[in-house]
Structure formats: C-alpha cells, structure tokens
Amino acid sequence: MAAAGLGLCRLAVLASGPGPLRAGVWGRLPPLAAGSRRHAAHFTFQPDAEPSAHGQTQKMNLFQSITSALDNTLSRDPTAVIFGEDVAFGGVFRCTVGLRDKYGKDRVFNTPLCEQGIVGFGIGVAVAGATAIAEIQFADYIFPAFDQIVNEAAKYRYRSGDLFNCGSLTIRAPWGCVGHGALYHSQSPEAFFAHCPGIKVVIPRSPLQAKGLLLSCIEDKNPCIFFEPKILYRAAVEQVPVEPYYIPLSQAEVLQEGSDVTLVAWGTQVHVIREVATMAQEKLGVSCEVIDLKTILPWDTEAVCKEECFLNLEAPISRVCGYDTPFPHIFEPFYIPDKWKCYDALRKMINY
Amino acid sequence: MSEGDALLPHLCPVPQRVLRQQQFTSLEEKPQFPGASADFVDKLDFIQPNVISGIPIYRVMDRQGQIINPDEDPQLSQEQVLKFYKTMTLLNTMDRILYESQRQGRISFYMTNYGEEGTHVGSAAALDDTDLVFGQYREAGVLMYRGYPLDLFMAQCYGNTSDTGKGRQMPVHYGCRDRHFVTISSPLATQIPQAVGAAYAFKRDNASRAVICYFGEGAASEGDAHAGFNFAATLECPILFFCRNNGYAISTPTSEQYRGDGIAARGPGYGIMSIRVDGNDVFAVYNATREARRRAIAENQPFLIEAMTYRIGHHSTSDDSSAYRSVDEVNYWDKQDHPISRLRHHMLGRGWWDEEQEKSWRKKSRKRVMEAFEQAERKLKPSPQHLFSDVYCEMPPQLQKQQEALARHLRLYGEHYPLEHFEK
Numbered sequence: 001m002a003a004a005g006l007g008l009c010r011l012a013v014l015a016s017g018p019g020p021l022r023a024g025v026w027g028r029l030p031p032l033a034a035g036s037r038r039h040a041a042h043f044t045f046q047p048d049a050e051p052s053a054h055g056q057t058q059k060m061n062l063f064q065s066i067t068s069a070l071d072n073t074l075s076r077d078p079t080a081v082i083f084g085e086d087v088a089f090g091g092v093f094r095c096t097v098g099l100r101d102k103y104g105k106d107r108v109f110n111t112p113l114c115e116q117g118i119v120g121f122g123i124g125v126a127v128a129g130a131t132a133i134a135e136i137q138f139a140d141y142i143f144p145a146f147d148q149i150v151n152e153a154a155k156y157r158y159r160s161g162d163l164f165n166c167g168s169l170t171i172r173a174p175w176g177c178v179g180h181g182a183l184y185h186s187q188s189p190e191a192f193f194a195h196c197p198g199i200k201v202v203i204p205r206s207p208l209q210a211k212g213l214l215l216s217c218i219e220d221k222n223p224c225i226f227f228e229p230k231i232l233y234r235a236a237v238e239q240v241p242v243e244p245y246y247i248p249l250s251q252a253e254v255l256q257e258g259s260d261v262t263l264v265a266w267g268t269q270v271h272v273i274r275e276v277a278t279m280a281q282e283k284l285g286v287s288c289e290v291i292d293l294k295t296i297l298p299w300d301t302e303a304v305c306k307e308e309c310f311l312n313l314e315a316p317i318s319r320v321c322g323y324d325t326p327f328p329h330i331f332e333p334f335y336i337p338d339k340w341k342c343y344d345a346l347r348k349m350i351n352y
Numbered sequence: 353m354s355e356g357d358a359l360l361p362h363l364c365p366v367p368q369r370v371l372r373q374q375q376f377t378s379l380e381e382k383p384q385f386p387g388a389s390a391d392f393v394d395k396l397d398f399i400q401p402n403v404i405s406g407i408p409i410y411r412v413m414d415r416q417g418q419i420i421n422p423d424e425d426p427q428l429s430q431e432q433v434l435k436f437y438k439t440m441t442l443l444n445t446m447d448r449i450l451y452e453s454q455r456q457g458r459i460s461f462y463m464t465n466y467g468e469e470g471t472h473v474g475s476a477a478a479l480d481d482t483d484l485v486f487g488q489y490r491e492a493g494v495l496m497y498r499g500y501p502l503d504l505f506m507a508q509c510y511g512n513t514s515d516t517g518k519g520r521q522m523p524v525h526y527g528c529r530d531r532h533f534v535t536i537s538s539p540l541a542t543q544i545p546q547a548v549g550a551a552y553a554f555k556r557d558n559a560s561r562a563v564i565c566y567f568g569e570g571a572a573s574e575g576d577a578h579a580g581f582n583f584a585a586t587l588e589c590p591i592l593f594f595c596r597n598n599g600y601a602i603s604t605p606t607s608e609q610y611r612g613d614g615i616a617a618r619g620p621g622y623g624i625m626s627i628r629v630d631g632n633d634v635f636a637v638y639n640a641t642r643e644a645r646r647r648a649i650a651e652n653q654p655f656l657i658e659a660m661t662y663r664i665g666h667h668s669t670s671d672d673s674s675a676y677r678s679v680d681e682v683n684y685w686d687k688q689d690h691p692i693s694r695l696r697h698h699m700l701g702r703g704w705w706d707e708e709q710e711k712s713w714r715k716k717s718r719k720r721v722m723e724a725f726e727q728a729e730r731k732l733k734p735s736p737q738h739l740f741s742d743v744y745c746e747m748p749p750q751l752q753k754q755q756e757a758l759a760r761h762l763r764l765y766g767e768h769y770p771l772e773h774f775e776k
Contacts, residue, residue: 079553079556079557081552081556106556107556109587111583111586111587112579112582112583112586114578114579114582114583116545116575116576116579117545117576117579117580117582117583119545120542120544120545120546120548120549120576120579120580121545121546121548121549121552121579121583121587122549123545123546123549124486124545124546124547124548124549124550124551124552124553125549125550125552125553126549127534127546127549127550128484128549128550128553128554128557129553130553130556130557132549144575147539147542147576148542148545148576151537151539151542152537152539152542152546155537156535157742157743157744157745158520158742158743159517159520159521159525159535159537160517160520160527160534160535161515161516161517161518161519161520161527161535161742162518162741162742163516163517163527163528163529163535164527164529164534164535165745167745197743197744198743198744200744220745221745221746222744222745250748298744298748298749298750301749301750302749
C-alpha cells in the first residue's frame with residue numbers, strides 16, 4: 001500500500017538517504033520533468049468544530065478515530081472481537097494499531113486470506129451472541145463475501161422469524177478514490193448493497209463522524225457495512241472526543257441551508273460539494289443546500305425529497321458521478337466527479 | 353504408527369498442529385522455510401493421491417446388526433437404543449406423509465431423508481443438548497431427536513400461524529432457538545464458516561459447548577467449505593464438521609463432484625483430525641461423533657467426520673431420480689443396507705424388539721403423524737402484516753409506509769387475494 005501524494009522533496013530525501021537499501025549508483029534521480037508531478041487531491045477537507053458535548057477531545061485523523069472507536073468497544077464489550085487480514089499488527093491502514101497488545105490475541109486476530117470466510121465467520125460469531133467486527137482490506141475485495149452478506153447476513157432475522165439474527169456484526173472496509181488506486185483500490189461499491197433489505201450501509205465524511213457512526217453501527221442490532229474513505233485516513237484531522245459518542249444512523253445532516261439547489265453527497269464527496277456550494281454563491285449568486293446523507297441504507301428519505309416532491313422540482317435531478325467504466329489509474333483526474341463537473345451541472349440546472 | 357497410517361503411505365502421519373519453525377541457523381543444510389516443516393529429498397517423486405484404497409470406513413455393526421468388535425460397542429441402554437429407532441422410524445413416516453402431501457398439492461415442496469436417518473440420530477445423540485447445530489437441509493432427524501414436535505415440523509411446511517419461522521421460507525427450512533438448531537437456509541455451504549465463528553465465540557466463552565456443522569459432499573465443493581475448514585484449523589475452534597456423503601448432489605454423482613478420496617482426505621490438508629464412518633451404522637456414527645466432540649472441546653480443534661451413506665429418495669419433490677440412476681441401485685440400499693433395518697436387526701438380536709411392537713409402533717407413529725398433519729392443514733396462515741416485520745430489528749419508516757400501502761391495497765382489491773386462508 002503506497003501513501004498518497006508524494007511530493008518532490010520527499011523523492012529527493014529517498015534518493016540521497018543512508019542505509020542498507022540506498023540506491024548507490026542509481027540513487028541520483030534526474031530532476032523532475034515539468035508536468036510530471038502527481039496531481040493534487042481533488043478536494044479540501046473541511047473539519048467540523050470541536051464538539052463540547054462529549055468531554056475531552058484529542059487531535060485524531062480518520063484512522064485514529066476508527067482506532068478510538070474500536071478501543072472504546074473492546075474496552076466496554078467483553079464479547080467484542082476484531083478480525084480480518086493483517087489486523088493483528090495494526091492493519092494496512094493502521095486502524096487497529098495497539099489493540100492486540102491491549103486486549104489480547106484472542107480478541108484481535110488475523111484470519112486466512114478469504115473474504116467469504118471473514119464475513120461468514122463474522123456472521124457465526126454474531127449468531128452466537130458476541131460482537132463481531134470484520135475488516136475487509138479494501139471495499140474492492142468485498143465481492144467474494146457478497147453471498148454471505150446479501151443471502152445470509154441480511155436475511156438472517158427475517159428468514160428465521162426472528163429466532164436468530166446476526167445483528168452484532170459490523171463489516172468495515174476502506175472505500176473510495178485515493179488518487180492512484182486504479183481499478184482495485186478505489187471502488188465505491190455501496191450501490192451493490194443499497195437495495196438489500198436487512199443490512200445497513202454507512203459512510204462517514206470525517207473523523208468526528210466516523211467514530212460516532214461506527215460506534216452506532218456496532219451498537220445497532222442489524223448487520224452493518226461501514227465504508228471508510230481511505231483518502232481521508234491521514235488527510236482528515238479533527239478534535240475527536242476520547243470517550244464514546246453515538247451519531248444516529250439513517251439521519252442525513254444538512255450542513256448548509258440553502259434555497260435554490262440541493263446538493264447531496266456522502267464520504268469524501270461531501271467536501272467537494274461544500275466547495276461547489278461556495279463557488280455557486282460567489283460566481284452565480286446561487287444559494288445551495290448541502291446534505292451529507294451518511295447512511296445509504298436505510299436512507300433518510302424525509303431529508304431528501306423524491307417522488308413526493310416531483311411536481312415541486314424546477315429542473316430534473318442531476319447525478320454527477322464517475323463514468324460507466326472501471327476506475328482507471330492514470331485517468332483518475334478526468335474520471336472523478338470533481339468540483340468543476342459538479343459546478344457545471346449546477347450551472348446547467350440553474351439555467352434549465 | 354497405527355494401522356490407519358499404513359494404509360495411507362503417501363500422506364504424512366498427522367502433522368503437528370502448529371508448524372514449528374526450525375531454529376534459524378545457517379550451519380546445517382536444513383530447510384528454513386517458514387511455510388513448511390519438512391525435510392529435503394533429492395529424488396523427484398510426485399505424491400500419488402490414493403483413491404483406490406482410500407481412508408477406511410469405521411463401523412461397529414455389520415449389515416445384519418451384529419457388533420463386529422465388542423470393544424467398540426457403545427453399550428447404550430435399551431431405552432437409548434429404542435429412542436434411536438423410534439426417532440428414525442418416526443422421521444421416515446413423517447417423510448412419507450409430507451412427500452405425498454406435496455404430490456397432492458397440499459404443501460409446495462418437500463425433501464425426504466430416506467436412507468440417512470442413521471447419520472442424523474447417531475450424531476445428535478452424541479451431542480449435548482446445548483451444542484449448536486448448523487445444518488444444510490437434510491438433517492431433520494437431528495431436530496426430531498432433540499424433541500422438536502411433529503406439529504412444528506408440519507407448521508413450517510405449511511407456513512401456518514404456528515410456524516415459529518412466521519411463514520417466511522419454503523418447507524424443510526426448520527429452525528429452533530430453544531433446541532439450538534440454527535434456521536436452515538437454501539444457499540449451500542454458507543453455514544460452514546458461520547458455524548466456525550459460533551464455535552470461536554463458544555471457545556472464548558469457555559462454554560464447553562461444541563458446534564456441529566452438517567453439509568453434503570456436493571456442498572463441500574463450495575468455496576465456503578474451504579473457507580470454513582481453514583478458519584477452523586487456524587483459529588483452533590471446537591467444531592465438528594459432519595459431511596453426509598450420500599452419493600449424489602441432485603443428479604451429480606460423486607465421480608463428477610470430486611476426484612480425490614472424498615471429503616475425509618481433505619481434512620489433513622487443512623491440519624484437521626479426520627475420520628470416515630459408515631453413516632448407515634448408527635453406533636459408528638454415535639461413537640465417532642462422541643469422541644470427536646469430547647476432543648474438540650478439550651483440545652480446541654476441529655474434527656471432520658465423513659459419514660458414507662446413500663440418498664435413497666429423490667433430491668426433493670422437484671426431482672425424479674430415475675432420470676439418472678437405476679431402480680436396482682436404489683433398491684439395493686433400501687433392502688440391503690438401511691440404517692433402520694440394521695438397527696432393528698440389532699434390537700431383535702438383543703431381544704429388545706419384536707414383530708408385535710413393530711406393528712404397534714408403526715400404527716401409533718402413523719396415527720401421530722396423521723393427526724399433526726390434519727391439524728396443520730386446517731390452521732390459517734399468518735397475517736400479511738408479517739411480510740414486513742423482522743427485516744430489521746426495528747421497522748424502518750419506509751417499510752411502515754409499504755405495510756400501510758398493502759393494507760390500503762387489500763381494502764380495495766382484497767377479493768383477488770387468498771385472504772380467507774390468512775389471519776387478519
């Protein structure tokens with residue numbers, strides 16, 4: 001797993017540093033050719049204000065806020081276990097650092113490399129009454145577990161007449177574009193699960209949101225999938241309460257009131273549309289309502305009008321998303337629904 | 353080395369459960385690889401899979417019900433053995449009646465257990481009542497052994513108001529929380545990794561409870577089976593994997609299902625203690641399950657039992673097996689090697705049963721089944737409101753709206769729906 005966005009100065013440090021792996025004769029790389037610097041991120045993370053309602057806070061990035069939620073859970077729930085590929089040493093994104101040492105190898109452990117096994121095993125742990133937190137290493141690899149999620153986890157309570165359930169299962173997976181992830185480290189597969197009754201699908205926009213929403217997913221008595229925007233793991237930093245707190249599921253949040261256009265997004269894209277709202281105000285004098293959906297399923301239909309409001313719409317609803325192609329590598333800057341594409345869609349809508 | 357090892361020259365003696373890494377040293381030419389604990393060899397030789405004289409089949413009784421080796425007699429009481437017999441025959445009777453009821457259009461679907469009653473009862477008897485059972489769909493005898501009443505079997509098949517499953521699933525998808533039998537689901541082998549997870553939770557709980565997971569030789573081809581075996585071994589779970597190898601997966605014979613030595617031979621590949629038993633010998637099934645259960649809990653490791661048997665009936669009421677196998681083949685198993693006959697011979701030999709009791713029990717059990725059947729058929733189905741509950745723990749607003757929409761729809765269009773069969 002490579003880190004996002006290496007800058008020129010870091011390349012220079014690697015080339016000249018000491019150590020057994022130094023490049024030697026090959027170490028002096030030629031100066032960076034013009035125009036070959038890697039593209040900067042397509043958004044600016046907008047932190048929320050430090051909350052005062054939940055006690056002492058600490059500066060945390062997204063992966064640290066996840067660790068904090070997991071730490072709170074293992075501390076309070078003796079049945080809780082965390083498992084998946086590579087979680088024991090801390091995880092490929094550092095979300096489980098320190099937890100195995102603190103809570104024991106029977107509670108934070110590696111599984112064999114098998115997503116269908118990870119989710120199936122997690123369902124069984126939950127059926128037996130314990131809290132199961134399963135990690136899928138990348139959302140792109142969730143598909144082998146699709147049968148266990150859709151045919152089993154989602155239907156466990158319904159098909160048994162509520163004799164059995166796997167409500168204490170939460171599946172976590174890194175999600176979304178990261179700048180260089182290409183086909184298999186960038187996917188946002190929530191749409192595949194969005195019409196599967198029986199599970200919940202949640203995507204946070206920030207560390208503060210992530211901890212509160214993840215804790216709600218773990219508490220929730222239904223199996224939940226929690227997608228974590230990987231591009232925010234290090235880039236998003238906020239003051240996050242150290243103690244547990246809960247943000248309700250299936251409740252969208254209006255981040256900004258507006259009267260002309262409604263913008264709805266989740267995860268990283270929330271920061272894109274916040275910027276688009278500012279651009280719309282400055283360049284077009286248009287007042288935007290900005291909504292973070294947070295829970296994809298069951299989603300907050302009240303907050304976002306649909307067929308009941310059809311006759312009230314002054315323009316057709318616009319979807320701005322990636323193209324109908326697999327997620328490309330070198331073409332990512334052209335692929336993603338960046339602020340210029342969102343702004344253009346808004347502009348067309350205003351002029352409809 | 354035991355006799356078993358001598359018959360398996362090309363498989364290593366059961367390896368240490370956890371591969372111990374060699375002391376890391378460059379002084380000797382010993383393998384240092386983390387991936388295997390083995391010596392070097394300088395002769396090129398492929399290991400030949402042994403399917404001609406495969407893993408031997410453990411049995412206690414011969415086909416006439418005589419104990420072969422008295423040391424292996426489980427020495428069960430007459431009462432215990434009678435319970436085995438009565439459960440197997442009651443299951444058989446229930447199967448006949450419910451199969452027939454499907455042919456007459458009274459229930460939508462059914463799967464019989466003919467020929468495999470021994471695998472159910474022998475294994476169920478060897479478990480504790482609170483051991484958790486994950487099944488496939490052909491294990492009704494396990495639930496029956498645990499005392500699940502006839503009217504609840506029927507209720508589920510009819511989907512009536514007494515069905516604790518609330519009419520949600522096709523027939524034979526039984527479940528019972530109180531008897532620790534997880535509700536059946538149609539997808540094959542999905543229960544295998546789930547059973548492992550439950551066993552892991554039991555281990556953490558120090559519950560002295562085992563999990564048993566049943567599946568057929570066909571389901572064992574699924575990826576979930578591989579996943580379950582590997583997880584159980586690496587995570588050291590107290591679980592029994594019980595494979596009913598009955599010769600067919602619908603129409604697919606075992607020769608088209610696998611090319612190795614059945615399912616038992618896969619166990620050692622995962623580091624799992626394994627045994628093959630005569631599934632039509634209820635005492636062999638009992639002994640193997642009992643010992644496996646004891647050790648699984650004591651040693652926190654999985655055990656694989658492959659019970660060889662034969663599916664005498666069709667796959668289901670949607671199948672006519674004369675399309676792919678001969679009547680002679682089926683008759684052989686029905687007449688010459690049936691778990692119920694073998695146990696009956698044994699009981700007759702012991703003076704624990706006779707023709708009078710046989711006649712009387714047949715009449716009585718048939719009457720019980722018919723009564724339950726008639727009652728089940730007369731009951732209403734649950735209210736259509738139950739279409740919407742239990743999707744989530746709490747009913748979300750969208751579903752409430754849909755529930756209300758259906759209620760409104762039925763007020764206007766109710767005549768086009770079979771409302772008279774349903775509770776209000």
